[in-house]
Amino acid sequence: MKKALIALLPLSIFAALIGLLYVNLSTHSEDLPSPLIGKPVPPFKHPTLYSNQVLTEQDFRGQPWLLNVFGSWCPSCQYEHPLVTALAQSGTIKVVGLNWKDEAVDADRWLRKWGNPYHEILVDYEGDTAINLGVYGAPETFLIDAQGIIVHKITGVLTEENIREQLMPRIEQLRP
Amino acid sequence: MLANTGQFLLVLALCTSAVLMVLPMVGYFKNNEQLMKTGRPLSYLLFVLVLTTFVILVSLFVMQDFSVTYVWQHSSLELPLRYRITATWGAHEGSVLMWVTVQALWIAAVARYSRSLSLSQVSRVLSVLGIIATGFLAFVLFASNPFEITNPAPLDGRDLNPLLQDFGMIIHPPLLYFGYVGLSVAFALAVAALIGGQIDEKWIRWSRRWTNLAWAFLTVGIILGSWWAYYELGWGGWWFWDPVENASFLPWLAGTALIHVQAVSERKNAFRGWTVLLAIIAFSLCVLGTFLVRSGSITSVHSFAADPFRGVFILVLLGIYAGGALTLYALRVNQLRSRDAINLESRETMLLANSLIFITSTFTILLGTLFPMIFEAMGKKISVGSPYFGLMFFLLMIPMAVLLPLGAQLKWHKDKMGAAIKALLPHFFIATALTVGAYFLFDGLNLRATAGIFGGFWIASSSVGQILKFPGRMNAGFVGMSVAHLGVAVFLFGMSMTEHKDVEKDILLKPGQTTQVAGYDFTFNGVSQVKIENYQAQQGSIQVSQNGRPIVELNPQKRFYPKQQQPMTEADIYPGFTKDIYVSLGEAVNDQGDWAVRIYIKPFIRWMWFGGLMMMAGAVIALFSKRSQRLEQQQVDQVMQERLKLS
Numbered sequence: 139m140k141k142a143l144i145a146l147l148p149l150s151i152f153a154a155l156i157g158l159l160y161v162n163l164s165t166h167s168e169d170l171p172s173p174l175i176g177k178p179v180p181p182f183k184h185p186t187l188y189s190n191q192v193l194t195e196q197d198f199r200g201q202p203w204l205l206n207v208f209g210s211w212c213p214s215c216q217y218e219h220p221l222v223t224a225l226a227q228s229g230t231i232k233v234v235g236l237n238w239k240d241e242a243v244d245a246d247r248w249l250r251k252w253g254n255p256y257h258e259i260l261v262d263y264e265g266d267t268a269i270n271l272g273v274y275g276a277p278e279t280f281l282i283d284a285q286g287i288i289v290h291k292i293t294g295v296l297t298e299e300n301i302r303e304q305l306m307p308r309i310e311q312l313r314p
Numbered sequence: 315m316l317a318n319t320g321q322f323l324l325v326l327a328l329c330t331s332a333v334l335m336v337l338p339m340v341g342y343f344k345n346n347e348q349l350m351k352t353g354r355p356l357s358y359l360l361f362v363l364v365l366t367t368f369v370i371l372v373s374l375f376v377m378q379d380f381s382v383t384y385v386w387q388h389s390s391l392e393l394p395l396r397y398r399i400t401a402t403w404g405a406h407e408g409s410v411l412m413w414v415t416v417q418a419l420w421i422a423a424v425a426r427y428s429r430s431l432s433l434s435q436v437s438r439v440l441s442v443l444g445i446i447a448t449g450f451l452a453f454v455l456f457a458s459n460p461f462e463i464t465n466p467a468p469l470d471g472r473d474l475n476p477l478l479q480d481f482g483m484i485i486h487p488p489l490l491y492f493g494y495v496g497l498s499v500a501f502a503l504a505v506a507a508l509i510g511g512q513i514d515e516k517w518i519r520w521s522r523r524w525t526n527l528a529w530a531f532l533t534v535g536i537i538l539g540s541w542w543a544y545y546e547l548g549w550g551g552w553w554f555w556d557p558v559e560n561a562s563f564l565p566w567l568a569g570t571a572l573i574h575v576q577a578v579s580e581r582k583n584a585f586r587g588w589t590v591l592l593a594i595i596a597f598s599l600c601v602l603g604t605f606l607v608r609s610g611s612i613t614s615v616h617s618f619a620a621d622p623f624r625g626v627f628i629l630v631l632l633g634i635y636a637g638g639a640l641t642l643y644a645l646r647v648n649q650l651r652s653r654d655a656i657n658l659e660s661r662e663t664m665l666l667a668n669s670l671i672f673i674t675s676t677f678t679i680l681l682g683t684l685f686p687m688i689f690e691a692m693g694k695k696i697s698v699g700s701p702y703f704g705l706m707f708f709l710l711m712i713p714m715a716v717l718l719p720l721g722a723q724l725k726w727h728k729d730k731m732g733a734a735i736k737a738l739l740p741h742f743f744i745a746t747a748l749t750v751g752a753y754f755l756f757d758g759l760n761l762r763a764t765a766g767i768f769g770g771f772w773i774a775s776s777s778v779g780q781i782l783k784f785p786g787r788m789n790a791g792f793v794g795m796s797v798a799h800l801g802v803a804v805f806l807f808g809m810s811m812t813e814h815k816d817v818e819k820d821i822l823l824k825p826g827q828t829t830q831v832a833g834y835d836f837t838f839n840g841v842s843q844v845k846i847e848n849y850q851a852q853q854g855s856i857q858v859s860q861n862g863r864p865i866v867e868l869n870p871q872k873r874f875y876p877k878q879q880q881p882m883t884e885a886d887i888y889p890g891f892t893k894d895i896y897v898s899l900g901e902a903v904n905d906q907g908d909w910a911v912r913i914y915i916k917p918f919i920r921w922m923w924f925g926g927l928m929m930m931a932g933a934v935i936a937l938f939s940k941r942s943q944r945l946e947q948q949q950v951d952q953v954m955q956e957r958l959k960l961s
Contacts, residue, residue, distance in 0.1 A: 145644040148591060152598075152640050155684075156633055159605065162687045213556070247820070250901040250910065251883065 180270035187259035210248030226255035334444035338437035350437035361422035381467035390473035407460035430949035438506035473877030482542030490535030496528020501597035561603025568596035571672035598636035664721030715769030719776035745771035766810030774803035791939035798932025808921025
């Protein structure tokens with residue numbers, strides 16, 4: 139019994155590991171369906187990082203916007219940052235940041251270092267809104283229409299590909 | 315044209331390594347000496363082919379051949395020559411080619427320096443190394459070909475990522491690869507031994523030196539990576555528990571367990587199966603690390619490009635290498651029964667404990683690295699950060715630091731635990747006294763720092779005591795061990811001080827303004843524009859002085875690389891024996907020349923890296939052990955005699 143265990147234990151652990159890596163590789167798609175699609179943005183009320191206001195979801199009504207969940211502690215956010223910046227600067231859509239579970243000092247340092255592309259930055263220090271939005275991890279991006287309905291969600295980093303294939307067509311449709 | 319030649323040579327190399335994988339192994343099973351003898355010349359041929367391919371890729375960069383996709387993507391007309399050369403391994407395709415080049419170099423070295431092994435052993439080892447080389451060459455050729463052509467060629471390239479335009483980056487990856495790939499020798503030996511169904515002292519003795527060398531390379535590679543992150547990323551940190559850093563640290567931990575267990579199994583018929591298993595684990599972790607970095611399964615600051623096809627390819631390689639080796643292990647391990655009984659109160663027991671501590675650490679960190687993926691498989695996403703790793707690693711290193719002096723104190727075979735503890739008691743008091751002294755000298759330390767510093771003093775004091783007490787044992791093996799263990803002590807001290815006594819200050823400075831940090835005056839003399847090579851920079855001038863006496867002028871830069879449209883923060887550091895003064899520029903706050911400046915005082919940070927270098931030096935010194943050289947010579951003579959007898 140002990141002999142068999144010594145012989146087979148390493149192989150079994152390894153097989154489990156390979157299984158995990160394989161599952162991860164094949165399910166590592168960015169479009170996990172979100173039950174929130176087609177539903178209104180959960181109500182929130184957050185201070186902003188720079189403009190010294192308190193904003194709610196009502197303040198963004200009237201035109202489509204992107205909500206980009208980020209944190210200075212999140213390396214992937216830095217990875218997608220140039221694309222967020224390009225998207226915001228292109229004027230295609232208003233990009234709002236949700237600074238998730240971050241110290242203001244760190245967020246500020248991060249934004250000064252890499253640039254601030256956001257129209258407004260909501261500070262979600264406790265992570266309440268992130269929970270209501272069903273955020274798995276930063277970064278995540280929500281496309282929200284003028285009536286405050288969530289149209290699409292991208293889990294993980296924005297890439298040239300998912301912007302081109304997922305976001306842009308939907309943004310086009312939202313245009314009046 | 316040259317690119318086509320490179321491509322052609324790559325195909326030839328793949329064929330050669332496929333032949334190397336098959337012929338000597340077939341020779342072994344058919345007991346055909348002619349076939350077994352092909353192993354060595356095939357290894358040399360493989361090395362020549364792969365090296366030429368690599369040199370061709372370097373030349374393409376030097377000549378700025380933008381018809382080659384990989385070249386224009388990572389170089390540009392303005393890129394200085396030295397970075398054009400290093401750009402060769404700055405991105406995925408080239409770095410995998412470099413891996414293969416280093417692999418071929420090790421294979422050739424094994425072919426050359428294996429006179430103490432019999433032909434049947436060498437042929438098996440080379441064949442297994444051939445399997446590994448074939449897998450990676452196929453990976454280069456089919457999933458990351460650096461010789462792909464763009465037609466028409468662009469006029470200028472995209473330039474190299476500025477983070478990689480740096481000296482640390484030039485030497486860090488090659489050294490790390492030497493370590494990674496070096497562990498494949500221990501792996502090949504383990505697999506070859508499993509194929510043959512037996513393993514003896516001579517095998518382990520032979521592989522021990524290769525493992526030591528690989529471990530030394532891995533150590534210095536990791537240190538360089540840490541040093542690079544420290545001065546180049548501009549955050550003043552030296553270790554981030556980033557998945558890519560973990561990928562290099564995991565094989566190091568398993569390798570540390572391996573070299574300590576080998577010390578037992580080369581002397582005694584004990585822990586044979588464990589040695590083999592650790593060798594398999596160590597190299598498998600190297601491949602796993604490559605998978606994590608290259609597949610994009612885990613996002614990290616290091617993974618600049620990720621591709622699922624490459625991920626699957628490496629996963630298949632990992633499955634073949636580690637899966638195959640572990641299957642063989644499952645079938646054969648019970649033949650490798652260790653016959654010698656191990657006395658509980660002996661150095662052997664302590665070395666076993668060491669390997670258990672290190673392998674537990676390996677799996678703890680592996681788990682932390684994979685945890686986000688486990689959750690993702692269940693449909694959730696989480697992020698495991700440095701608090702987990704820092705705490706777990708701290709807890710695991712406590713028994714290591716406590717037991718290390720005891721392990722070095724106890725004699726081989728059989729000793730008295732009580733006597734050893736008694737002999738170490740004075741060092742316990744010395745360490746306590748020094749820790750109390752340090753506590754007051756540095757105005758108080760927190761719990762972790764106190765524990766770390768005590769561990770450092772405890773190891774240092776007992777190691778010095780052992781050196782003074784047994785001058786008769788002054789052979790390279792003992793000196794190497796003591797140097798490496800002193801390195802652990804120096805590292806622990808440096809790390810504890812840096813982590814817990816550093817001073818950080820973010821401050822807004824007007825030109826001419828002076829601020830005081832930790833007893834130093836920092837005078838900000840404004841920022842000027844400079845243009846150097848392929849970047850422009852805003853260069854700050856900060857005069858550091860103490861009690862009115864000038865010490866140094868620091869010039870941190872905010873660089874801008876026009877090609878990549880990327881800003882870079884380049885810190886300036888005044889290194890010192892007891893502390894580093896580290897200054898980096900934040901942002902210009904307004905147009906009156908006011909800047910946000912970050913100032914760090916990092917006490918004893920150099921000690922940490924120096925400790926690492928001492929560990930490396932210890933492993934290298936141990937290579938020159940008279941004992942192992944004498945035993946190896948005996949083996950060579952024996953192999954020669956057998957060969958004479960046969961003919």
